Amino acid sequence: MLDITANTPEFDPAYASQAAFRALMECMARPGEIRTLKGADAPAPFAPATAALIKSLADYETPLWLDAAFAVDKKVADWIRFHTSAPVVHDPADAAFALVADARAMPDFGRFAQGTSEYPDRSTTVIVQIDGFSGDAITLKGPGIKTTRAFSAAPLPADFAARMADNRALFPRGIDLVFVAGHDIAALPRSAMIEEH
Amino acid sequence: MSAPVYNFAYLDEQTKRMIRRAILKAIAIPGYQVPFASREMPMPYGWGTGGVQVTASILGPDDKLKVIDQGSDDTTNAVSIRKFFVKTAGVETTTKTNEATVIQTRHRIPEQALTEDQVLVYQVPIPEPLRFLEPRETETRRMHALSEYGLMHVKLYEDIARHGHIATTYAYPVEVGGRYVMDPSPIPKFDNPKLSDSAALQLFGAGREKRIYAIPPHTHVKSLDFEDHPFEPYRHDAQCELCGAMDSYLDEVITDDAGTRMFVCSDTDFCEDRRAAGHHGPQGGPVAAIEKEGAHG
Numbered sequence: 226m227l228d229i230t231a232n233t234p235e236f237d238p239a240y241a242s243q244a245a246f247r248a249l250m251e252c253m254a255r256p257g258e259i260r261t262l263k264g265a266d267a268p269a270p271f272a273p274a275t276a277a278l279i280k281s282l283a284d285y286e287t288p289l290w291l292d293a294a295f296a297v298d299k300k301v302a303d304w305i306r307f308h309t310s311a312p313v314v315h316d317p318a319d320a321a322f323a324l325v326a327d328a329r330a331m332p333d334f335g336r337f338a339q340g341t342s343e344y345p346d347r348s349t350t351v352i353v354q355i356d357g358f359s360g361d362a363i364t365l366k367g368p369g370i371k372t373t374r375a376f377s378a379a380p381l382p383a384d385f386a387a388r389m390a391d392n393r394a395l396f397p398r399g400i401d402l403v404f405v406a407g408h409d410i411a412a413l414p415r416s417a418m419i420e421e422h
Numbered sequence: 423m424s425a426p427v428y429n430f431a432y433l434d435e436q437t438k439r440m441i442r443r444a445i446l447k448a449i450a451i452p453g454y455q456v457p458f459a460s461r462e463m464p465m466p467y468g469w470g471t472g473g474v475q476v477t478a479s480i481l482g483p484d485d486k487l488k489v490i491d492q493g494s495d496d497t498t499n500a501v502s503i504r505k506f507f508v509k510t511a512g513v514e515t516t517t518k519t520n521e522a523t524v525i526q527t528r529h530r531i532p533e534q535a536l537t538e539d540q541v542l543v544y545q546v547p548i549p550e551p552l553r554f555l556e557p558r559e560t561e562t563r564r565m566h567a568l569s570e571y572g573l574m575h576v577k578l579y580e581d582i583a584r585h586g587h588i589a590t591t592y593a594y595p596v597e598v599g600g601r602y603v604m605d606p607s608p609i610p611k612f613d614n615p616k617l618s619d620s621a622a623l624q625l626f627g628a629g630r631e632k633r634i635y636a637i638p639p640h641t642h643v644k645s646l647d648f649e650d651h652p653f654e655p656y657r658h659d660a661q662c663e664l665c666g667a668m669d670s671y672l673d674e675v676i677t678d679d680a681g682t683r684m685f686v687c688s689d690t691d692f693c694e695d696r697r698a699a700g701h702h703g704p705q706g707g708p709v710a711a712i713e714k715e716g717a718h719g
């Protein structure tokens with residue numbers, strides 16, 4: 226039986242999932258472009274947009290890895306288990322998604338799953354929480370970018386540009402990055418290139 | 423909180439999550455075919471179940487959906503898919519290319535240039551461009567991994583040796599972003615140039631073969647060719663009898679029981695827009711009910 230009242234946007238979590246995914250899809254398709262999500266409530270250090278993306282995309286098929294800042298409070302893993310059933314793993318190389326709250330200390334990209342040359346999709350999507358999309362800009366080019374696009378995020382590791390270049394050199398293998406600042410998100414898929422100045 | 427009594431856009435949330443994750447990977451690796459666990463849909467495979475699953479996974483309540491089959495919004499296939507999404511997702515539909523936010527297509531790219539606010543979803547019957555050269559999946563996967571595309575060039579060159587030109591006119595293979603060779607689905611090669619540097623995101627879904635792949639916006643897409651035989655998009659050397667267009671892709675249609683034939687735009691919305699703007703071809707005004715289905719043999 227069709228009961229429309231049970232499926233209005235306010236009551237059906239399917240709508241929130243779709244909206245979060247669609248925003249991330251647009252961000253993946255246009256590296257460096259910023260979109261704003263409605264967000265979801267979750268224990269610290271979850272940003273609202275990170276919580277919304279995890280609710281939208283994670284489930285029992287997607288192992289999650291947590292950095293020390295996420296792992297410190299047991300409430301985080303409890304929230305993940307309750308809302309997604311995703312297993313929390315100790316080795317980042319086993320993770321479909323990795324959550325990083327301490328951006329400056331993000332692990333070396335080589336520690337995550339980078340896919341194989343025959344299945345490059347079997348790689349980790351790393352969600353990195355930052356303070357904001359400001360600071361020194363890097364210049365992006367590649368698929369999804371008409372000419373070039375300026376991208377700023379802070380804080381980042383000092384060698385971030387070099388890490389991105391190494392990641393691009395692995396293409397089609399590599400990791401995909403999603404940046405979150407509060408309700409805002411942007412993505413740097415592995416196809417993104419950083420222009421040398 | 424009670425569970426929804428039906429699933430928005432038919433698919434259950436678990437399936438949508440899985441397809442959405444595949445779409446994200448497909449965008450990050452342009453032209454690479456991401457495997458996914460295709461679901462049974464309430465329609466036969468030939469009806470574009472891959473495209474339908476992709477559309478169902480991206481569609482939201484604010485979208486406006488257009489569905490075309492060989493350029494037309496009115497074939498049985500296009501009408502059925504449109505009705506399916508009206509019923510299961512309650513979305514608005516349109517036949518106007520410029521009003522749509524999501525366009526699902528079988529065998530054509532609209533003539534009108536798409537915008538960054540649009541997503542084009544292709545129904546794909548056979549996603550593997552190397553399949554007719556190499557039936558083994560393990561082998562084609564290895565060939566893609568090593569960018570070993572020599573066989574594909576040999577096949578195209580054999581065409582030239584036999585016919586004096588490359589005879590492939592549909593599903594003409596392309597190289598995406600300088601890396602993966604991809605099957606653009608059975609669009610006429612006339613449409614191939616529109617694959618490249620489009621402002622819109624392009625997603626491809628193959629239901630039976632369980633593959634999703636993508637071309638991000640503003641990605642260079644090159645039709646395979648040779649220096650001495652450059653790629654040429656084919657078009658009937660004629661004008662549309664209805665709107666006079668000289669630059670649109672034309673279908674040859676039968677207009678009466680006597681088998682009278684004429685050329686008209688394959689993209690019906692494009693043709694209608696042109697006529698509304700005052701353009702007309704040799705047949706002048708609107709011609710009653712041209713039956714496009716079946717005109718393709």
Ligand SMILES: [Zn+2]
Pocket residue numbers: 662663664665666667670686687692693694696
């Ligand atoms: Zn016309």
